[in-house]
Amino acid sequence: VNGQDDLADQSVLNLADAAVSPETGRQRSALVGSTFDALFQRFYSELFGLVYRVLGDRMETEDTLQEAFLRLSDDAGIQARPEAEVGAWLRRVAINLAFNRLRSAKRARARLDRVGRLERSDEEPSDNEMLGPSGLVIRQEERAAVRLALAEVPERQRDCLLLRHSGYSYAEIAMTLGMAIGSVGVLLARAEHAFRTAYRRQTQA
Amino acid sequence: MNNPTSACPDIGVWRAWLDHEHETLQLEQHLAECPDCRRVVDELREDAALVRGAFAMISPAQTTVPSGADIAVARERLDWERRHSLATPSVVRSREPIPMFLTRISIPWRIAASGLAAALVLSVLVSVTPEGRARAAGFLAQFRSQQVTAVELTPQTQAEIMRTVTALGNLGTINTPSGLTARPAAAARGGAEQTPPPTLAEANQAVGFTLATPDPATLPAGLDKTPRVQVMPASQERFTFDKAKASAYFKSTGHPEVTLPDAFDGATLVVSMPSAALLQYSSSSSGAKEALVLGEAGELVVDVEGKVSLEEMRDFLLGLPGFPPTVVSQLRQITRWNETLPIPIPVQVNWQTETFRGNQGLLLNDNSGVGSAAIWHESGRMYGLAGSLKATQLQRIADGLAVR
Numbered sequence: 001v002n003g004q005d006d007l008a009d010q011s012v013l014n015l016a017d018a019a020v021s022p023e024t025g026r027q028r029s030a031l032v033g034s035t036f037d038a039l040f041q042r043f044y045s046e047l048f049g050l051v052y053r054v055l056g057d058r059m060e061t062e063d064t065l066q067e068a069f070l071r072l073s074d075d076a077g078i079q080a081r082p083e084a085e086v087g088a089w090l091r092r093v094a095i096n097l098a099f100n101r102l103r104s105a106k107r108a109r110a111r112l113d114r115v116g117r118l119e120r121s122d123e124e125p126s127d128n129e130m131l132g133p134s135g136l137v138i139r140q141e142e143r144a145a146v147r148l149a150l151a152e153v154p155e156r157q158r159d160c161l162l163l164r165h166s167g168y169s170y171a172e173i174a175m176t177l178g179m180a181i182g183s184v185g186v187l188l189a190r191a192e193h194a195f196r197t198a199y200r201r202q203t204q205a
Numbered sequence: 206m207n208n209p210t211s212a213c214p215d216i217g218v219w220r221a222w223l224d225h226e227h228e229t230l231q232l233e234q235h236l237a238e239c240p241d242c243r244r245v246v247d248e249l250r251e252d253a254a255l256v257r258g259a260f261a262m263i264s265p266a267q268t269t270v271p272s273g274a275d276i277a278v279a280r281e282r283l284d285w286e287r288r289h290s291l292a293t294p295s296v297v298r299s300r301e302p303i304p305m306f307l308t309r310i311s312i313p314w315r316i317a318a319s320g321l322a323a324a325l326v327l328s329v330l331v332s333v334t335p336e337g338r339a340r341a342a343g344f345l346a347q348f349r350s351q352q353v354t355a356v357e358l359t360p361q362t363q364a365e366i367m368r369t370v371t372a373l374g375n376l377g378t379i380n381t382p383s384g385l386t387a388r389p390a391a392a393a394r395g396g397a398e399q400t401p402p403p404t405l406a407e408a409n410q411a412v413g414f415t416l417a418t419p420d421p422a423t424l425p426a427g428l429d430k431t432p433r434v435q436v437m438p439a440s441q442e443r444f445t446f447d448k449a450k451a452s453a454y455f456k457s458t459g460h461p462e463v464t465l466p467d468a469f470d471g472a473t474l475v476v477s478m479p480s481a482a483l484l485q486y487s488s489s490s491s492g493a494k495e496a497l498v499l500g501e502a503g504e505l506v507v508d509v510e511g512k513v514s515l516e517e518m519r520d521f522l523l524g525l526p527g528f529p530p531t532v533v534s535q536l537r538q539i540t541r542w543n544e545t546l547p548i549p550i551p552v553q554v555n556w557q558t559e560t561f562r563g564n565q566g567l568l569l570n571d572n573s574g575v576g577s578a579a580i581w582h583e584s585g586r587m588y589g590l591a592g593s594l595k596a597t598q599l600q601r602i603a604d605g606l607a608v609r
Contacts, residue, residue, distance in 0.1 A: 037280070040276075040279075040280055040283070041276065044271065044276045044279060044280075045270065045271055045276065048265070048270065048271050049264070049265055049270070052263075052264075052265040052269065053260065053263045053264060053265070056263060058269055062279060065279065066279065066282060066283055069283050070283060073283065139262065142262055143262050143263050146259045146260070146262055146263050147263060149259070161256065164224075165256055165257060165260035166260075166264075169226070170221060170224070170226045182217070183217065184217070184221065184226075185216070185217030185218060185219070185220040185221035185222075185224075185226070185227065186215060186216055186217025186220065187217070188217075188220050188224075189216045189217060189219070189220040189249055189252070192220075192249070192252040192253055192255075192256045193252050195252075195255075195256050195259070196252050196255050196256065199255070199259060
């Protein structure tokens with residue numbers, strides 16, 4: 001990629017360029033090939049589901065996925081691997097980024113507050129969830145309790161729990177966590193038990 | 206009491222069995238015979254059910270799951286960020302000590318910039334007159350940038366604007382007339398590695414006016430007095446509204462109630478972007494962080510062709526689903542909309558109006574004080590100045606600008 005071109009792109013005066021249309025943007029951005037595009041299309045939604053469960057915030061989830069795919073775009077070696085391996089790699093990266101974000105202590109509190117606000121406006125209650133405003137607040141606290149409990153579970157167990165309850169198979173979990181399929185069950189069993197304990201503490205606190 | 210005929214499997218096996226990931230007849234037989242394992246399985250089942258219930262609460266709602274359009278926007282955004290991340294190592298650390306300020310400002314700036322098309326449309330569309338009157342009211346039929354004003358954007362509104370702008374693309378077709386972008390000396394853009402950067406004289410010729418340069422005495426010590434020059438050619442983008450395409454799009458996004466008014470069908474927005482030159486003053490000594498970038502460009506001109514009336518276009522665009530109300534209200538407050546270029550500024554960047562060489566412009570500072578930038582119009586030209594400098598230094602350099 002032409003360094004000068006990028007430099008020009010950064011210039012404050014590059015206002016002319018500022019009026020680019022989305023389609024032009026697409027033309028100008030043929031930086032990564034069709035393989036990458038295919039991977040992006042293939043994995044974006046499922047990773048969104050995974051990360052959203054951790055963060056509970058659409059914007060934060062989008063930011064996290066940007067970071068994960070940015071890393072993928074920088075790594076031609078990973079992109080060249082079979083799709084299943086790329087998926088495993090992306091899940092690992094996305095989960096780590098998501099929990100790092102959650103952990104970032106100072107932001108966590110503000111974030112949880114915001115999650116409260118966002119989700120209330122963001123998510124329409126489903127049919128069996130027409131609880132009225134107070135009901136929604138309660139759900140909000142419940143969601144926070146789930147996420148806090150999840151964050152308390154030891155890392156590997158936590159990842160396993162998240163993957164399983166986001167719908168991944170044992171084979172996919174094994175590939176993501178780099179372990180034997182035969183060991184997924186015991187890790188999951190421990191994870192669920194640890195979660196239950198942490199969750200009970202959260203909801204009783 | 207039965208004695209199981211086989212050794213008890215571990216909890217991992219049972220957990221997998223519950224998920225139908227490990228099914229054998231022996232396991233079921235064993236379970237039938239072994240009360241201990243039945244207890245284990247019951248407990249595993251309870252744990253799993255509780256976790257399932259808890260996770261059901263944090264799963265994304267149907268309305269939160271990204272749509273195809275959301276994914277497309279995310280893909281666009283990735284390209285912007287990727288270009289930025291590619292530029293950072295090569296530009297900041299090695300060849301060009303471009304101030305941190307610039308690179309830091311550039312992500313939100315670029316993202317915001319992508320929304321400028323929409324902002325422009327909004328401020329510009331107001332100038333549209335029906336075709337018949339276009340000539341008579343020529344000065345009103347087009348937008349011509351003469352001054353700048355700030356429009357503050359939060360990261361969230363940036364994202365919303367991006368979504369809206371991407372959606373705009375679905376209401377018609379965009380094309381860049383070929384031939385309008387080619388300029389001889391502008392080859393700097395494509396072939397920088399092969400051809401040397403243009404000289405100032407070449408740049409003057411390419412942009413079609415004589416570039417002003419700073420008074421060398423005002424440049425910070427350590428900066429080369431000779432700039433590296435880049436030229437960006439003029440270009441034109443045409444956006445033509447297409448009623449059929451728009452209807453199909455609105456229907457597909459669950460907004461069948463929104464339609465493109467008939468008058469819009471075939472109406473074309475023509476954005477003519479001026480050629481511009483970029484002068485970079487950097488330090489030849491490695492490790493020095495100072496740098497200064499001066500940009501100069503002609504006027505940005507936007508015309509509308511077709512029979513769209515002012516109010517129609519304005520109402521329609523302001524009513525586009527997803528356009529952030531805070532931005533709309535800021536744009537509405539621009540009184541001289543047909544000559545005022547809205548400059549999107551991320552909220553984390555400080556800005557104030559400031560006079561540069563007798564012209565009102567904007568002075569931008571990031572909170573860290575690492576750098577500042579100025580932007581103003583003067584005699585039909587747009588000037589931008591940015592550097593790892595204090596605002597007062599920037600002001601001095603601006604004051605010293607002259608055609609030499």
